[in-house]
Amino acid sequence: MPKEITIALAGNPNVGKTSVFNKLTGGRQHVGNWPGVTVEIKEGLYEYDGTTVRVVDLPGTYSMGAYSLDEVVARDYVMTGRPDVVVDVVDASNLERNLYLTTQLLEMGANVVVALNMYDVAEKSLRLDVTEISNLLGAPVVPTVGTTGRGIAELKAAVATAAAHGRPVSPLRINYGHEIEPHVEKLAAELAALGTLPSGLGRRWLALKLLEGDEKIRALVNETSNGAAVVRKAEAVAEHLKGVVGDDAAVAVADYRYGFIAGLTRNAVRPQEPSPVRLTASDKIDKVVTDRFLGIPIFLAAAFALFELTFKLAEPVANALESALGWLGAQATSWAATAPPLLISFVVDGVLGGVGSVLVFVPNIFFLFMAIAVLEDSGYMARVAFILDGFMHKLSLHGRSFIPLILGFGCNVPAVMATRTLETRRERMITIMVIPLMSCSARLPIYVLFVGAFFAGRRGLVVWSLYVLGIVLAVAAAKVFSKILFPGESAHFVMELPPYRVPTLRGALLHAWERSREFVTRAGGIILAASVLLWGLANLPPGIAYASRDSLLGRAGAVIAPAFRPAGFGDWEPAVALVAGVMAKEAVVSTLGVLYGAGEEGLASALHGTFTPLSAYAFLVMTLLYIPCVATVAVIRRETGSWWWALFAAAYTIILGWLVATLVYQGGRLLGLG
Amino acid sequence: MSEVKSLLEFDRGATVRVVRINAGRGLKQRLLSLGLVPGADIYVLDNRHGPVKLCFNNSRIAVGRGVAAKILATAAPDTVCPECEPDESCPEG
Known part of the structure; x- marks a missing residue:
């Protein structure tokens, strides 16, 4: 008879838990959809002896406390989810610290199987008495090597036996x-x-x-x-x-737990006094990488390389995707030539266009997360947090927040997704909320258009000023949010600096693949729906020209246009372009092109009819700041787990954009610039 | 017994014994779960700028300067953390 059991993988961070998970489940895994939980939890399956085993990979934690969201999620699952077996993955060469979690799992009464992972490394300098460890803990212990797969078969067997025996009758007792x-x-x-x-x-x-x-x-x-x-x-x-x-x-309790563990290692680990070792290779690399003067330049160079590489690699793929969809659209148009034009437009511009605007992000996300996986797996990411903590602390943020923020310059969507590495909800929320102020690459075409038309002599300066404005406002917004929305002390910086390791290509590809698939399945629907909605607004009622004054979009533009008069651009065309830009910021350029009936070349001169240099700059400020695109809003909704925060991000950025644009325009007029 | 000082006041290369952690419950639990308990001997790998880098229990842990200020310790007898004996560039602790 087919049976199904559920097992959970627990363990400290950096003990090779992921590789054990990959070896157990092979390719059959996915990121679980856990309602209300923003910490990601991977699930996978394997078959053993006619039993289907569902494996839940809990976040890496040092303890079963409630210090971080990770800990709460892991603990709640063990407490209330009641997995049949908890596989505790421990670093065999660091039992002193790793068994601290193990003792707690055992005390909780979980049905624990201990995997002594990275056993090959431990073997080189230590002799571990596996039977003795098992006796003292009162739980089965299996030596494993996650990277090579050694011991995985034995682990599966031990899990099956433990599941058959059921939970221990009396949990581990440590004398306090x-x-x-x-x-x-x-x-x-x-x-x-x-x-x-x-x-x-x-x-x-x-x-x-x-x-x-x-x-x-x-x-x-x-x-x-x-x-x-x-x-x-x-x-x-x-x-x-x-x-x-x-x-x-708490201190006394921890002391007794460590006392118990010390007793265990005294009995089961040889040699007692590990032979003195010199500074490790990792320490030597750290000397350079976290150096007071070299640390930041090295980081900036690494970040620049990551950025360049990602977008250089992603761009041709994105372009190829776009032309493939264009070809598909053309095929559909000629194939269904007899269909009503509105229907063709719906399929080609609405649906295919929408699919395109989802897929266009995928190459960026894929390559960016591949690069991030390499940085994370190598151990360098922890050093980045180390180097930047002092600076980020001044912004009430954590050293780790820096990475998502600079990713925002490329694309806000993966940037928001990258905030998952942040430990506390407070840090995470503040970072997510200010990411939209980072000027993403989709905003650049708008700058280029206007700068070409109005600021030919000072292109670099004007574009640079917009990027800087975004950063300054992000810093200010972070300050304000940390005071008002998320009061409290910023998270304490306590972080393990794991030894450097060579990242694996497989690991990086798997990570990139997971993230891309997740984006398409989770955010794709919302983006597609918004795209179809916008198509409807631009093309209805039937019989009007695309996005014209008579379309729903044009009418909406006419209604909201007066609101932008204080900012210097009160005509309906810019207002419509702004609405269209919610779909994707670069759509501002193409929409203006349609509205002024000019190709991209003629557009520059057409703009002179509507804008002065001053109002043009105010418009650029608005496009920089107002609502992140639909994809970003969808991802914020996904990552924060609430529409409220997604709408808040949209609302505050509109208000901020309007205020600053108005300030620029009115201030400029006072100074006699307009 | 020598003077009790915060971790910030020890130079790199020093081996210290933790005496007390003056932190709130959450942070204290976190430090305890990493093995930073009163009585533990830890080695100060780096304490010049930015977070303080410590070595104990066979791992490298960085703590922010604010956190380091809350950890009180005394100079430990010469039990250098075996995993990270100072090299020539570190002053002997």
Whole structure:
């Protein structure tokens, strides 16, 4: 009979968990759709002995606490999702730290199988007594090497056996010493008496969490009848312990856990005193890469290279995609020559155009995330955060926020997606909200058009000023948002600097593929719908010329145009172009071309009828700042998990754009420039 | 026992023993889960500018200067972190 079980992969970051996951599941994996969760969780499948095993790859964490979103997600899953087996992937050469998570999983009462990963590296300098480790933990232990696949078959077998045996009857017991231990026992007994808590969840672990003052566990217990009394009691005990042990209960508890682990390694790991080693190669690279003076130039060079390479590689692919779609449109037109023109236009301009505006982003996303995967997997990304933390801290952001922000200059869409590497929701939200102010490459054609028409002598300066304006406003907006929308201290910088590793092509391709597919499936629908909607606005009612004054779009433009009079461009044509630009910013140029009935060459002179140099600059400021394109809004919606934030991003950027454009125009007039 | 100082006040190359962590619950838990517990010996790899780079438990951990200020330690007896013995460019701790 076919059976299905679910297993979860847990473990510290940088222990090769991903490669174990890839080796377990082969190619059969996808990023799970977890409602309300912005941390991404990968899922995969494998078959073993007639059983289908669903593998859930939890985010890498150091503990089962509630410090970061990652930890909360991983813990909630183990607590409430109740996987049949939890495979804890640990770095075999660093048991001291890795087993800290293991002890907690065991205390929680999870059905744990330990994978001693990167065993080949550990073997070179250590002798590990696997049986002894297994005995002391009370859980099966399997040596593995995720990169080569060694031990994966044994791991699958151990998982099957553990699943068949079911959860351990009594979770791991660590003795917390004569001061704390009696209280843990007493609280655990009282928690057991409550009865309504999830069954199988270690009562001693819950008691410890209450003593540590964990808010989420407190809330969980408070919800049960009579739970509040236990919580109050735990608080009193914690207060009492503070006096006795001279520090938080959490510190004393951690101390005993490490004591247990030290006892384990004393028994099971040889040699006891590792032979002294010199500074590692990683440390030597770090000396240069994080150098006070060299660090930033090296980073800027790396960022520039990443950028150049990505867009150089992506551009021809995007162009090829576009001409393929153009060809397809032409084919459709000639094939269905007898169909009503409106229908043809709907298919070609609306649907195919919409598909095109989704696909056009894919090469960018693919190559950008390939490059990011290389930087991340090599270990360099952690150093970037290290170098830039001081500077970003002044902006109330974290060192890691810098990468998404500069990606924004290429394309806001992958930039927003790249914020996932940020640990706290606060950092993430602030970064996402200011990314639209980074002038993406789609805005450049608009600058080029206007600069050519009005500022021929000062092209570079004008374009440069727009980029700088975006950055300055992003800095200011980050400041404001961090004070008003997300008050609180910026995240503490505590980060592991993993040893440098050679990234694998397979890993980078897999990452890029996942991201691209995700973009198409998650954001594609919204972009397509918006494209069709915009087509309708430009072509209806039937019988009018595309985007003319009589179209719905033209009428809408006429309605909103007066709002832009203070900014110096109150005609209906620019207003329509701005509305069309919501689809994709470069559409501003083509729409103006249609509206002024001029090709791109004649357009420059046609613009002189509507704009003065001053109002032209105000218009550029508006196009820089107002609503990020539909694709960006769709991705913000996806990444923040709420339409509210997506609409907020759209709304505040319109208001900001209008204000600054008006300020520029009116200020310029006062100075006698217009 | 020697003087208790924050991590910021130790030069690179020093081996120190953690005495106390004066941080809020969240940060404290994070540091504890990395193995930064009172009594642990840690080696200061770099403390000149930007985050402080530490070596303990066989890994390299960077902590922001604000975080380092909250970690109190004393100079440890000469138990140099075996994984990261200072090379010639580091002053002996």
